[in-house]
Amino acid sequence: QGTRDHSPAQAALRERLLSAVVSCFKRHGAAAIDTPVLELRETLIGQYGEGSKLIYELQDQGGELLALRYDLTVPFARYLAMNKITNMKRYHVAKVYRRDNPAMTRGRYREFYQCDFDIAGQFDPMIPDAECLKIVHEVLSDLQLGDFLIKVNDRRILSGVFAICGVPESKFIPACSTVDKLDKVPWEEVRSEMVGEKGLSPEAADLIGEYVQLHGGLDLIERLLQDPKLSQNKQAKEGLGDMKLLFEYLTLFGITGKISFDLSLARGLDYYTGVIFEAVLLQQENEHVEEPVSVGSVAGGGRYDGLVGMFDPKGRKVPCVGVSIGIERIFSILEQRLSMNGPCLSLQASGEKLRTTETQVLVATPQKHLLAARLKLISELWDAGIKAEMLYKKDPKLLKQLQYCEDTGIPLAAIVGEQELADGVVKLRDVATREEVRV
Amino acid sequence: QGTRDHSPAQAALRERLLSAVVSCFKRHGAAAIDTPVLELRETLIGQYGEGSKLIYELQDQGGELLALRYDLTVPFARYLAMNKITNMKRYHVAKVYRRDNPAMTRGRYREFYQCDFDIAGQFDPMIPDAECLKIVHEVLSDLQLGDFLIKVNDRRILSGVFAICGVPESKFIPACSTVDKLDKVPWEEVRSEMVGEKGLSPEAADLIGEYVQLHGGLDLIERLLQDPKLSQNKQAKEGLGDMKLLFEYLTLFGITGKISFDLSLARGLDYYTGVIFEAVLLQQENEHVEEPVSVGSVAGGGRYDGLVGMFDPKGRKVPCVGVSIGIERIFSILEQRLSMNGPCLSLQASGEKLRTTETQVLVATPQKHLLAARLKLISELWDAGIKAEMLYKKDPKLLKQLQYCEDTGIPLAAIVGEQELADGVVKLRDVATREEVRV
Numbered sequence: 027q028g029t030r031d032h033s034p035a036q037a038a039l040r041e042r043l044l045s046a047v048v049s050c051f052k053r054h055g056a057a058a059i060d061t062p063v064l065e066l067r068e069t070l071i072g073q074y075g076e077g078s079k080l081i082y083e084l085q086d087q088g089g090e091l092l093a094l095r096y097d098l099t100v101p102f103a104r105y106l107a108m109n110k111i112t113n114m115k116r117y118h119v120a121k122v123y124r125r126d127n128p129a130m131t132r133g134r135y136r137e138f139y140q141c142d143f144d145i146a147g148q149f150d151p152m153i154p155d156a157e158c159l160k161i162v163h164e165v166l167s168d169l170q171l172g173d174f175l176i177k178v179n180d181r182r183i184l185s186g187v188f189a190i191c192g193v194p195e196s197k198f199i200p201a202c203s204t205v206d207k208l209d210k211v212p213w214e215e216v217r218s219e220m221v222g223e224k225g226l227s228p229e230a231a232d233l234i235g236e237y238v239q240l241h242g243g244l245d246l247i248e249r250l251l252q253d254p255k256l257s258q259n260k261q262a263k264e265g266l267g268d269m270k271l272l273f274e275y276l277t278l279f280g281i282t283g284k285i286s287f288d289l290s291l292a293r294g295l296d297y298y299t300g301v302i303f304e305a306v307l308l309q310q311e312n313e314h315v316e317e318p319v320s321v322g323s324v325a326g327g328g329r330y331d332g333l334v335g336m337f338d339p340k341g342r343k344v345p346c347v348g349v350s351i352g353i354e355r356i357f358s359i360l361e362q363r364l365s366m367n368g369p370c371l372s373l374q375a376s377g378e379k380l381r382t383t384e385t386q387v388l389v390a391t392p393q394k395h396l397l398a399a400r401l402k403l404i405s406e407l408w409d410a411g412i413k414a415e416m417l418y419k420k421d422p423k424l425l426k427q428l429q430y431c432e433d434t435g436i437p438l439a440a441i442v443g444e445q446e447l448a449d450g451v452v453k454l455r456d457v458a459t460r461e462e463v464r465v
Numbered sequence: 466q467g468t469r470d471h472s473p474a475q476a477a478l479r480e481r482l483l484s485a486v487v488s489c490f491k492r493h494g495a496a497a498i499d500t501p502v503l504e505l506r507e508t509l510i511g512q513y514g515e516g517s518k519l520i521y522e523l524q525d526q527g528g529e530l531l532a533l534r535y536d537l538t539v540p541f542a543r544y545l546a547m548n549k550i551t552n553m554k555r556y557h558v559a560k561v562y563r564r565d566n567p568a569m570t571r572g573r574y575r576e577f578y579q580c581d582f583d584i585a586g587q588f589d590p591m592i593p594d595a596e597c598l599k600i601v602h603e604v605l606s607d608l609q610l611g612d613f614l615i616k617v618n619d620r621r622i623l624s625g626v627f628a629i630c631g632v633p634e635s636k637f638i639p640a641c642s643t644v645d646k647l648d649k650v651p652w653e654e655v656r657s658e659m660v661g662e663k664g665l666s667p668e669a670a671d672l673i674g675e676y677v678q679l680h681g682g683l684d685l686i687e688r689l690l691q692d693p694k695l696s697q698n699k700q701a702k703e704g705l706g707d708m709k710l711l712f713e714y715l716t717l718f719g720i721t722g723k724i725s726f727d728l729s730l731a732r733g734l735d736y737y738t739g740v741i742f743e744a745v746l747l748q749q750e751n752e753h754v755e756e757p758v759s760v761g762s763v764a765g766g767g768r769y770d771g772l773v774g775m776f777d778p779k780g781r782k783v784p785c786v787g788v789s790i791g792i793e794r795i796f797s798i799l800e801q802r803l804s805m806n807g808p809c810l811s812l813q814a815s816g817e818k819l820r821t822t823e824t825q826v827l828v829a830t831p832q833k834h835l836l837a838a839r840l841k842l843i844s845e846l847w848d849a850g851i852k853a854e855m856l857y858k859k860d861p862k863l864l865k866q867l868q869y870c871e872d873t874g875i876p877l878a879a880i881v882g883e884q885e886l887a888d889g890v891v892k893l894r895d896v897a898t899r900e901e902v903r904v
Binding site: 027032033037038041052054057059061062064083084085087089090108116121123145147150153154156157160164278280382383384397401402408409411412413414415419 | 466468469470471472473475476477479480491492493494495496497498499500501502503521522523524525526528529533544547548555560562564576584586588589592593595596599603714717718719821822823824836837840841844847848850851852853854857858859
């Protein structure tokens, strides 16, 4: 339940997607690492807040107690601490596991790929953070998914807001997870959850409401820096100062047009300590809708300066910031746009066909008793690095062989018949145009 | 236990290996598929003979009883049956899991990659089988691992040998697994295990010994086809006939020089029904050794015509043949040849360096207060698809920046200083030669 096989057409589409993402990560100088799918249970438990109950555990068959990884961030932090690495830019593309309620049509699975890029190390503020946002912008632009928006906030600003609104510190995290729902439900519902379930005072909730419904750009940052109450809070002031710096860098990158400083963004995970962000695709299909509607998050990330220290025996901290591309949701969106039948995918918009194989030439014969000639020729082609196939029949019909080329998109047929053998040549046929040359 | 992280240097080496293997699979026209790491326990149990006790089981947390896949062959057969596919050439590169005793220096892990290529479908005899052997030959040649030998046998020939030597059919499989040890221990030991543990008569064991110590080529096949007893056994006769055909095709491929028809090859898994094969590397390092010594199996496979039918509700069979490349053992061999320290791998033999990143240019400044200029330039480079990095410092020293290039193998530095900014140019520096041009 919640997992699936990938057919050749799906695997080809996914390979194309992953390769676009990895290209971007390499363009930014990241090295690859890999960690086991299995982690010690104790490494994972307690890192994911409410998510911890979704961890897959292995049966105790003797030896260590194991679990399947829940994300790639905690294994990365464990890797850094274990190897005493204080400085690293890495990417990791791999499957993670969550015993969640699957919603397969919306791209939510129990086994799914994550594509993570992270920068670990003590650097000058906001330079690596800005690069992470640039990467989200590049990936979503490269994949041509349509219009998108990257929401940015900072955990320190949120903490400051909660503090000046009179929320006790013990309720920051529950308040955070309630605020995070603002992208799905209206403020009234969020407010009543705050007051009802989370036990905040109605006054505190109303004050919070005034802040978390704000979104904007540099102008909003400037305004909040002047806010008489918020500017007195140390955490908020630091967060706003860094946010201003971040926007300066994003301006130099030329990407502020798609960035929104959004105080309702909170993110679910416990380990974030600074900047947080999330990218959403904007609905465009229905042009009657006046304002673009979000169709869900396709990338997210943030700064987590405390996580590595939790795995170091001496608690040495390594500041980190990273981004995770939600490739599975992007895959679902693209899959729905494509017709996924048969050995070729057609990209309906462009009329382009995505093949599931890369075969360049089919070695074919028009007569019987020429298997030996085909085997000799195909062997020469393979040894020369040419991608070649033949039918696994002693005496296939020429029509069947050409039909196979058309079905699978093989552009050329190399035909050896009795005449060609006698003349020491091969007839090369362009399958689409039917043109033939002897070589 | 038995798993490991891959550092950037190891990940880069593995990426190079996997990409060579996948190139070969694509050259032969295979499409990719992917299946979940999790399978239903009932799918795996009973497929692997003695291996079944090595299966990792997941804890029962409600829902289905799950296990981690043990190989890629059973999931492939399950996939074919589930989707009623009767015809497919696919490759699959993914991790599998076995609770084995790890021997990490020899490349035996509990989590390891397999690279599988399989051809499913009803075809004329031995054409797909020959292609699998060609693939092993290509991969091992491409990877330049040194001399190798591919041993070939057929389960039907082995069954015939056992039958004519008076072994009851119920003891074929135990006898098989004893014969399989002949590559590690001398015949005397194998014989005493047969008579002792497996309960064969001494006469049967001696007769078997006369056959299973044979190895050769087409000449041996011809001789056994004339063997008065063996040629009377239906299974052996079919196996030998197909073996002859296989050698004809391998001769056309020009690879018989590295193929040995070896009657001691038995292979451990239960599901093989016809041709079986295994590739071993031959020791060359010590030239005093007169005969080359095997350093272990690096690829194996065979025909399994019954497996898909076990997953089909109506038992419909789909004949299959496939090969699995033991990439983890090959990785261990290469890793031992290389010095794996630092951000570059040096291939000691060639002096070549294997980088862990692909960065083409570092954006650098010789003076302070030029962060904005660097951010603008690097953004332009990224947008143009150029792999670029910069140090995450506001004012790094030029020496440190050039040192970073040397450490990580970045060939070029794009330098923007005050003069360059004023002139509207960039100074491009070749890190190795120190040559500079203004562009």
